[in-house]
Amino acid sequence: MTYExxxxxxxxxxxxxxxxxxxxxVPEAHIKDDLGLDSLDIVDMIIVLEQAFxxxxxxxxxxxxxxxxxxxxDFIGALRxxxxxx
Amino acid sequence: MVSKMEEGRCALSLLPEEQKITxxxxxxxxxxxxxxxTRSIPRELRRTMSPMTIFACxxxxxxxxxxxxxxxxxxxxxxxIGSTMGSGQELQSLFSSFIPTGNLDCVRxxxxxxxxxxxxxxxxxxxxxxxxxxxxxxxxxxxGLQGIGLAYETIAFGREDRMICGGAEEYSPLTSxxxxxxxxxxxxxDAETSSLPFDRRRAGIVxxxxxxxxxxxxxxxxxxxxxxxxxxIVGFASLSSPNSVASPDAETSAACMKEALADADADxxxxxxxxxxxxxxxxxxxxxxxxxxxxxxxxVPTSSLKGYLGHSLAASGALETTACIAMMRSGSLLGHRKxxxxxxxxxxxxxxxxxxxxxxxxVVKNSFALGGVYSSLVLAPAR
Numbered sequence: 068m069t070y071e072x073x074x075x076x077x078x079x080x081x082x083x084x085x086x087x088x089x090x091x092x093v094p095e096a097h098i099k100d101d102l103g104l105d106s107l108d109i110v111d112m113i114i115v116l117e118q119a120f121x122x123x124x125x126x127x128x129x130x131x132x133x134x135x136x137x138x139x140x141d142f143i144g145a146l147r148x149x150x151x152x153x
Numbered sequence: 154m155v156s157k158m159e160e161g162r163c164a165l166s167l168l169p170e171e172q173k174i175t176x177x178x179x180x181x182x183x184x185x186x187x188x189x190x191t192r193s194i195p196r197e198l199r200r201t202m203s204p205m206t207i208f209a210c211x212x213x214x215x216x217x218x219x220x221x222x223x224x225x226x227x228x229x230x231x232x233x234i235g236s237t238m239g240s241g242q243e244l245q246s247l248f249s250s251f252i253p254t255g256n257l258d259c260v261r262x263x264x265x266x267x268x269x270x271x272x273x274x275x276x277x278x279x280x281x282x283x284x285x286x287x288x289x290x291x292x293x294x295x296x297g298l299q300g301i302g303l304a305y306e307t308i309a310f311g312r313e314d315r316m317i318c319g320g321a322e323e324y325s326p327l328t329s330x331x332x333x334x335x336x337x338x339x340x341x342x343d344a345e346t347s348s349l350p351f352d353r354r355r356a357g358i359v360x361x362x363x364x365x366x367x368x369x370x371x372x373x374x375x376x377x378x379x380x381x382x383x384x385x386i387v388g389f390a391s392l393s394s395p396n397s398v399a400s401p402d403a404e405t406s407a408a409c410m411k412e413a414l415a416d417a418d419a420d421x422x423x424x425x426x427x428x429x430x431x432x433x434x435x436x437x438x439x440x441x442x443x444x445x446x447x448x449x450x451x452x453v454p455t456s457s458l459k460g461y462l463g464h465s466l467a468a469s470g471a472l473e474t475t476a477c478i479a480m481m482r483s484g485s486l487l488g489h490r491k492x493x494x495x496x497x498x499x500x501x502x503x504x505x506x507x508x509x510x511x512x513x514x515x516v517v518k519n520s521f522a523l524g525g526v527y528s529s530l531v532l533a534p535a536r
Binding site: 085086105107108110111114118 | 197258260263
């Protein structure tokens with residue numbers, strides 16, 4: 068899975084599930100302040116992304132530290148790499 | 154809705170997706186089309202809402218606007234919107250994922266808020282900032298009328314001065330299947346004649362969905378702010394018939410109407426129109442017809458609107474109450490569908506004709522439900 072695929076999949080999830088306008092989906096966008104997700108949405112975001120990528124985001128405490136979309140892309144990219152290495 | 158019924162049109166249709174369902178033979182339904190207004194409910198509110206709550210919110214918005222309020226100007230208000238159950242569509246979605254896999258990763262934070270039985274009232278209260286009493290009667294096809302009746306009693310008892318009330322329903326194939334298995338569902342493929350209450354050609358129940366919402370206000374408060382009332386609610390009764398979970402009961406139907414009239418301090422002779430529950434089942438139409446005959450003989454016009462609207466279950470009592478109020482205001486009745494052929498087994502009652510004059514007086518609205526629930530509401534013209 069390429070980084071571009073990760074970006075497209077995450078962006079699609081935000082647009083479909085949380086009705087975020089596509090033009091707002093930029094790496095520097097703050098997930099809470101710019102994209103309007105609250106703590107309950109973020110729990111659902113994890114579920115949606117787990118289903119989209121078909122792997123568990125087991126380290127949910129690390130997800131809590133993610134604030135921007137770019138950090139989320141990188142977090143999933145790192146998980147992908149760990150899966151590949153594993 | 155009323156103007157379409159005056160034109161003789163019906164909200165029912167034969168839908169391809171229902172025809173794909175096997176194991177049931179009823180394929181005509183009354184579905185709410187995709188509504189562009191849905192998106193006007195902010196996502197952070199809508200995420201807790203299944204279709205029934207969205208319908209209830211859109212109806213509440215209309216009711217508040219007609220009452221002259223916005224959420225910003227609305228004083229303390231309670232809510233009493235009835236539903237058959239929580240969201241059937243959400244339950245279906247959840248168990249479609251869970252059962253084949255045994256995995257509950259499909260549960261979202263919002264799942265429960267759609268499934269809980271009081272999802273309609275709760276969703277409306279949060280969307281409109283209603284901070285008074287929150288009740289959500291769950292009484293199948295009587296739930297909408299109970300929603301209004303319990304709101305009326307809440308105000309009459311002095312607990313609230315204003316209530317948003319009514320009923321909401323979203324279509325679920327389970328409901329069609331339930332009526333089909335007990336032999337009550339229509340198998341007609343022609344939507345126009347699929348539901349013909351009190352008609353000898355009747356085919357049975359046609360399920361539909363929607364929401365009916367009224368804004369109730371204590372009379373003195375309404376007068377003090379110069380509100381123009383559409384009608385008054387002056388009586389309500391709700392009874393259980395423990396004799397049967399599914400068989401209609403003429404005696405309890407009659408007793409319920411009498412008790413509602415007694416609550417209104419009125420006699421049957423004060424009534425100018427009866428809006429029946431009649432769902433186009435043989436047993437239900439005949440039991441209610443005989444109950445109406447017991448109270449009024451053939452002296453008072455009666456009609457059921459389910460030939461136009463189908464049976465929207467928890468929404469039906471409230472939607473039909475709004476139609477009664479429209480009839481009271483126009484002075485013109487809605488009868489049955491074109492070509493009506495009354496079933497003599499429903500008793501020697503008078504059937505309303507569309508366009509027939511409705512004089513000033515009391516109107517009785519019935520809603521009866523599986524599980525042995527009977528409710529009657531008495532409406533009076535606004536004074």
